[in-house]
Amino acid sequence: MKKQKIHFIAIGGSAMHNLAIALHKKGHQVTGSDDEIFDPSRSRLAQYKLLPEAEGWHPETITKELDAVILGMHAKKDNPELAKAINIGLPVYSYPEYLYEQTKNKKRVAIAGSHGKTTTTAMVMHVLRYANISFDYMVGAALEGFETMVNLEEENNIAIFEADEYLSSPIDMRSKFLWYKPHISVITGIAWDHINVFPDFGSYIDTFKKFLETIPSGGKVFYFKNDSELCQIINTNSQIKTIPYSGFKGTYSSTGTTIKMGVQQAKVPVFGEHNLQNLHAAYYILKELGIDDTTFLAAIQSFKGAARRLQTLIDGQNPVYFDFAHAPSKVKATIKAIKEKHPNKPLLACLELHTFSSLNQKFIPHYRETMKPAEEAIVYFNPHTLAHKGMPSLDKTFISDSFNHKNLSVSRTSEDILNQIEHAHNKGYIVLIMTSGNFDGVDFKTWTTTLQ
Known part of the structure; x- marks a missing residue:
């Protein structure tokens, strides 16, 4: 196998940094760039000495010595490194390609x-x-x-x-x-x-x-x-x-x-x-x-599951579960699964609206009655996420009416969510936390240890 020089534009992405590590382990010479890299990507790239020396885009690093450029979704169409790669005729791949x-x-x-x-x-x-x-x-x-x-x-x-x-x-x-x-x-x-x-x-x-x-x-x-x-x-x-x-x-x-x-x-x-x-x-x-x-x-019989897929944060009489569910079908199926496992225990289901779809006023009505089996429900969204995505603000009443749950509250602060979870857990509720985000930076795995 011929060893190649491969450059990643937007190396900090979840899939991108894993592909970079895989190619590095395969013996290829891997470099990369990104304008922001967060953990766990940052730590894992550093572990393999693949973390860029400085954040940002550096078109001067794009030369004809490269065999391939792999382009991540985090980059924009007008990325200067991408423009340079195209200009000098380098092969540019998406990671699935x-x-x-x-x-x-x-x-x-x-x-x-x-x-x-x-x-x-x-x-x-x-x-x-x-x-x-x-x-x-x-x-x-x-x-x-x-x-x-x-x-x-x-x-x-x-x-x-x-x-x-x-x-x-x-x-x-x-x-x-x-x-x-x-x-x-x-x-x-x-x-x-x-x-x-x-x-x-x-x-x-x-x-x-x-x-x-x-x-x-x-x-x-x-x-x-x-x-x-x-x-x-x-x-x-x-x-x-x-x-x-x-x-x-x-x-x-x-x-x-x-x-x-x-x-x-x-x-x-x-x-x-x-x-x-x-x-x-x-x-x-x-x-x-x-x-x-x-x-x-x-x-x-020894299958442990994937990270953030019905992950048990607290076991015992009043367990707390964490799941990646965010789309309506996933929310409905996850709540149903918890109720099947614990048919005689009350459930508090918490959902963060985080993706483009879940924060879209046109799409939100698709969540109607998805949380119905839970005795209590909370829907959380962060106004800063809407602003970051360039989306219009959301009205609490609209969200509540769209979900159509008799005991649903809508929250905009993670502190409020934590208080409600703690209160419900102390009352003997099972808790299910669902998000593809992180409730504005909450480390639930660490925080839930305070509930035990």
């Missing part, structure tokens, strides 16, 4: 869908690791047992991708998952998201149709058969094989869920109907990769 270039001679697996991608990908990776099978991967969260979120090795024959429908780069408006051309794929379901990119549901559906068109002839797609929108588009490509799945049936207990496969059974440390669907999808992928049922059941 570069992942494909690194794996185009391997068997590629892509896990797509509006929800459950990270968990399903994590399940597949966990079982393959248990079975001592080496593979390339890209996943959107930190996983126990995996040092990085991206891995690329010459000798691997399989590549596992969490396949996101968001944009590839500032100069490539295609969805990331259109690059991967997977031989095996899953689509977990379709529920409108990313309103800033897909202004209506039709355009969102269209990108999944295009994804199906990228699958090579003879490829296989496993899809959740109870999703009506997905079922309408799944059989439009006669060159691929489509196989439905429905989710494992399980018996819940306080310590996990017991699933059965023929005469075999296993207790798995996940709960919620949506996670049993994710597990079923992972099972089908793993069968395609040669994993037998006995190995699958043995491996999945």
